[in-house]
Amino acid sequence: MRILVVGSGGREHAICWKISQNRNVEKIFCAPGNGGVSLLEKGENVDIKGVDSLLQFALENKIDLTIVGSEELLVDGIVDRFKEAGLKIFGPDKKSALLEGSKSFAKDFMKKYGIKTAEYATFTKADKAKEYLNNCKYPIVVKASGLAAGKGVIICQDKLEANKAIDDIMVDKIFKDAGNEVVIEEFLEGVEASILSITDSNIIVPFISAKDHKKIGEKETGLNTGGMGTIAPNPYVTKSVYENFITDIMNPTLEGIKKEKMDFAGFIFFGLMITEKGVYLLEYNMRLGDPETQVVLPLLESDFIDILNSAMDKKLNECHIKWSNKNACCVVVASGGYPKEYKKGYEINGIDKINDLVFIAGANEKDGKLYTNGGRVLNIVALGNTLDEARKKVYSEIENIDFEDKYYRKDIGILYK
Structure with missing residues (x-):
C-alpha cells in the first residue's frame, strides 16, 4: 500500500x-x-x-x-x-465536516438531537451579541464559530471582558473569518475529557479516553494553546461518566448522523466537560485530536490500517479493537513565547538520547539535523504501568532535549481535582 x-x-x-x-x-x-x-x-x-x-x-x-x-x-x-x-x-465529506467547521451548526445539531450541551446563543452582528450580554450569568464563554486552530475560545469573567472578546473576534478579527459569527455559551465548571472515536456512519466505536492540558501555564493558567500535553486513559472518565457519555452524547450523535444522511468513514473527537450536573459535550472535531493522538495511538495494540479499512468497508461492527492496559503520558516541548510570538531555526539536540517515543511537531530536517519551525516543537511520550510511572519517564527524558528557549509544562498528568 x-x-x-x-x-x-x-x-x-x-x-x-x-x-x-x-x-x-x-x-x-x-x-x-x-x-x-x-x-x-x-x-x-x-x-x-x-x-x-x-x-x-x-x-x-x-x-x-x-x-x-x-x-x-x-x-x-x-x-x-x-x-x-x-x-x-x-x-468526513464537506457536509459532515461542518460539525467542526461551524460551532453554530454543531450546537444546533446538538440541540436538535437532544445531545447534552451547554445553553447557547449565536450572533452574526456584534451589537446584537453585546445586547445579549446584559442578561447573562458570568463567567461566560465566547467562541469564534469558525476554525481558529484551537484558540478561538475565550472565557470571560464579567461583562467588560465579554464585550472585549466580541470586539476582538467580530470587529478586530483576531481569528480572521472564523469570527464572522460567534457562539455565546453557558460556562461549565468541571474537568475536561477527550474521547476520540471512529465511525462508518452505522456505528461509532470510542477509543480509549484522554485528558488534554490546554493552557500554556501550570495549573491550567494563561493563554489557550493547541494543547501542552496529554494523558491516557483519563482518570476522570469513570464507568458512570463513560456510560453517561454513551447515553447522552454518543448515541444521539449517531442518530443525528443517520437522520441527516451524513455518510462517511472517519474520526469523531468528542470534547467533554465532566461536571457535578453530568457529562456535557463541548465540541466535535471531525478528525483525530492533537496532542491526544500522540498519547492514544501508542496504547493501540490492534493494527490501525485494519481498523480504517473496516470503517471504509462498513464493517466496523465486526472489528475488535484491542488496547494496552498501560498508562501513557505526552508532554509538548514548545518554543519560548508560544502561543504568541516565538523564534524559529534553532538546532534541536538530544533526540538520539531518548529511549521512549518522540513525535516531531514543528521542526524541519536538514542534512540529518532538526531545527525548530513552530510553536509546539515536539512531543515526548512514555508508557508505564501507572500514570505516575509514565510521567516520571517522560520528565526524565525531557532533560535530554536541548534547543534555545525551549519551554514545557512541568505538571502534565498531575490531578488537581
Whole structure:
C-alpha cells in the first residue's frame, strides 16, 4: 500500500509512525510533513498544499489511501473531491465536516438531537451579541464559530471582558473569518475529557479516553494553546461518566448522523466537560485530536490500517479493537513565547538520547539535523504501568532535549481535582 497523510504536526507524525507498523504498507507520503516523518524508514515528505495539488499527487503516485489529519481541508471538501476522482480517502465529506467547521451548526445539531450541551446563543452582528450580554450569568464563554486552530475560545469573567472578546473576534478579527459569527455559551465548571472515536456512519466505536492540558501555564493558567500535553486513559472518565457519555452524547450523535444522511468513514473527537450536573459535550472535531493522538495511538495494540479499512468497508461492527492496559503520558516541548510570538531555526539536540517515543511537531530536517519551525516543537511520550510511572519517564527524558528557549509544562498528568 502507498499511503498519503495530509498535515504537518505531531498528530501526523504519530499517524505515520503507527501505520508504518503494517507490513503491507510500502510507502508513506506526508504533505507537507515535518522533520520526524522524513526520518521514518517508510516516510517521505512532499511539499504540497491545497486540494488540487494533493489530488493531482495522489492520482500520479497511485495512492491507495489518503488520511487527512488537519481540519481545514476537510471543511474545504477534500474528501468529496477525492471520492469524485475514484480515490479512497478517510474522513468526513464537506457536509459532515461542518460539525467542526461551524460551532453554530454543531450546537444546533446538538440541540436538535437532544445531545447534552451547554445553553447557547449565536450572533452574526456584534451589537446584537453585546445586547445579549446584559442578561447573562458570568463567567461566560465566547467562541469564534469558525476554525481558529484551537484558540478561538475565550472565557470571560464579567461583562467588560465579554464585550472585549466580541470586539476582538467580530470587529478586530483576531481569528480572521472564523469570527464572522460567534457562539455565546453557558460556562461549565468541571474537568475536561477527550474521547476520540471512529465511525462508518452505522456505528461509532470510542477509543480509549484522554485528558488534554490546554493552557500554556501550570495549573491550567494563561493563554489557550493547541494543547501542552496529554494523558491516557483519563482518570476522570469513570464507568458512570463513560456510560453517561454513551447515553447522552454518543448515541444521539449517531442518530443525528443517520437522520441527516451524513455518510462517511472517519474520526469523531468528542470534547467533554465532566461536571457535578453530568457529562456535557463541548465540541466535535471531525478528525483525530492533537496532542491526544500522540498519547492514544501508542496504547493501540490492534493494527490501525485494519481498523480504517473496516470503517471504509462498513464493517466496523465486526472489528475488535484491542488496547494496552498501560498508562501513557505526552508532554509538548514548545518554543519560548508560544502561543504568541516565538523564534524559529534553532538546532534541536538530544533526540538520539531518548529511549521512549518522540513525535516531531514543528521542526524541519536538514542534512540529518532538526531545527525548530513552530510553536509546539515536539512531543515526548512514555508508557508505564501507572500514570505516575509514565510521567516520571517522560520528565526524565525531557532533560535530554536541548534547543534555545525551549519551554514545557512541568505538571502534565498531575490531578488537581
